[in-house]
Amino acid sequence: MAIRGVKDKVVIAGMGCTRFGDRWECSADDLIAEAAGAALASAGIGIEDVDAYWLGTFSSGNSGLTLTSALDVGYRPVTRVENYCATGSDAFRNACYAVAAGAYDVVMAIGVEKLKDTGHAGLVVPGPGGDGTAPGFSGPAPFSMLAPAYAHRYGLSERQIRTTLTHIACKNHANGARNERAQFRVPVRPEQVENAPLAAGMLGVYDCSGVADGAAAAVITRPGLAADPLYVKALSLSAAPADGATAPGFDYTSMPEAVLSARAAYAAAGITDPPAQLAMVELHDCFTPTELVLYEDLGLSPRGAGWRDALDGRFDLDGPIPVNPDGGLKSFGHPIGASGLRMLYECWLQLRGKAGGRQLEGGRGLALTQNLGGRPGASVSFVSVVGAEAG
Structure with a gap:
C-alpha cells in the first residue's frame, strides 16, 4: 500500500x-x-x-x-x-x-x-443492525480482557498486573491535577484505585476514562503562512477488519491496527527509534490496560516489557518518554469527537514551551498522538507525528 x-x-x-x-x-x-x-x-x-x-x-x-x-x-x-x-x-x-x-x-x-x-455514558447512539452474532459489550468489557490476557502471555501474577494498572491510573491523575482544563484534577492514591467499585473484570472506576463535554x-x-507553526510530519489511519475474537491469532495483547498505523507514521516521519526520538506521546488511555498494550504496539517498549517500564517510571512526567502529560483520557476526560484534537493541543503547548506547570524539559522536538476508535479486534487507529521545526 x-x-x-x-x-x-x-x-x-x-x-x-x-x-x-x-x-x-x-x-x-x-x-x-x-x-x-x-x-x-x-x-x-x-x-x-x-x-x-x-x-x-x-x-x-x-x-x-x-x-x-x-x-x-x-x-x-x-x-x-x-x-x-x-x-x-x-x-x-x-x-x-x-x-x-x-x-x-x-x-x-x-x-x-x-x-x-x-x-448516557460512552458511545451514545445505536449501531447498525447485524445478524445477531456480534457480542453485546458494555464500554469497559472488551478492554477488560486486555489485562488478564497480557498477564497470562507474559507470566505476570494478578498482583503484578494490578500494580501496573494502578500506576498508570495514578500517573495520569497526577498529570491531570496540573492541568486547568482537565475533568479530574485531584491526584489519587493506589489504595483508592484498587478499592474502587468494579466496572468490568478487574477494571475499577479509576481504570476508566470519564464521560465529558x-x-x-x-x-x-501551509508553511510560510503561520507565525509560530507546528509542523505535521505524518498522518496515518488503519481500520481493522473487525473480525475480533473470531480471528485465530487475536489474543487481546496487541491491536494490529495500532501497530500498522504507528509503523506507517514512523516511516513517513523518518522515525527509526521512537523512544529516543519522541519528546512525548499522547495515546488513547480509554482504560488503563489499553495504555499498557499501546506502549508495546507503538514501539515504546519491547514486547512483554511495557509493564516493567511503566513501574520503573519511564512514562511518568519526569521520565525519559512522558506519556499523557496532560492527564490523558483518564483524567482530562473523553468527549468523543474532541479527544483526538485535545491530544494535539497538548503537543502544541509542550513543543512551544507553553504547558505551564507540566512543561517537559529536553531538546527533542517531535511528539506523537495515537487515537483509537472502537474496541479490541474491531477498531480504527490514528497516529500523527508533529514537530517544532521543519526538516
Whole structure:
C-alpha cells in the first residue's frame, strides 16, 4: 500500500481547547465557539480567513450545520466527520489533506461532544443492525480482557498486573491535577484505585476514562503562512477488519491496527527509534490496560516489557518518554469527537514551551498522538507525528 506523506507540507498555525468535564452551563454551540475562538486568536487570524471546516462529532450533530449554527462562517464549506473515538483525529487528518492537496490555504478542524446532556455514558447512539452474532459489550468489557490476557502471555501474577494498572491510573491523575482544563484534577492514591467499585473484570472506576463535554480546534495552513507553526510530519489511519475474537491469532495483547498505523507514521516521519526520538506521546488511555498494550504496539517498549517500564517510571512526567502529560483520557476526560484534537493541543503547548506547570524539559522536538476508535479486534487507529521545526 503506497502512502504519500505530508511531511512539512502543512502546519498547525493555532489551537484552542475548552475545559473538559460537566459543562452543564454550555451548549455544543458554546463549546464550538469557545474552541474556535481560541484557535483563531492563537493563529492571529479572523474567522473570515478560514476557507473550509471539518467538524468531528459522534453524537452532537448530524451534519456541517452543527458548526454553521454555532459560528458565522459566511457560507463556507463544512464537512462533518465521524469515526468512533477517533472522530476528532479524522477531522484533523482530512483537513490537513485538503491543504496539502492545494485545495485551500487555511482550514479549521473542530471536534466537539456534549455527552452530559444525553444522560448516557460512552458511545451514545445505536449501531447498525447485524445478524445477531456480534457480542453485546458494555464500554469497559472488551478492554477488560486486555489485562488478564497480557498477564497470562507474559507470566505476570494478578498482583503484578494490578500494580501496573494502578500506576498508570495514578500517573495520569497526577498529570491531570496540573492541568486547568482537565475533568479530574485531584491526584489519587493506589489504595483508592484498587478499592474502587468494579466496572468490568478487574477494571475499577479509576481504570476508566470519564464521560465529558468539551471541544478542541486547530487552524491548519501551509508553511510560510503561520507565525509560530507546528509542523505535521505524518498522518496515518488503519481500520481493522473487525473480525475480533473470531480471528485465530487475536489474543487481546496487541491491536494490529495500532501497530500498522504507528509503523506507517514512523516511516513517513523518518522515525527509526521512537523512544529516543519522541519528546512525548499522547495515546488513547480509554482504560488503563489499553495504555499498557499501546506502549508495546507503538514501539515504546519491547514486547512483554511495557509493564516493567511503566513501574520503573519511564512514562511518568519526569521520565525519559512522558506519556499523557496532560492527564490523558483518564483524567482530562473523553468527549468523543474532541479527544483526538485535545491530544494535539497538548503537543502544541509542550513543543512551544507553553504547558505551564507540566512543561517537559529536553531538546527533542517531535511528539506523537495515537487515537483509537472502537474496541479490541474491531477498531480504527490514528497516529500523527508533529514537530517544532521543519526538516
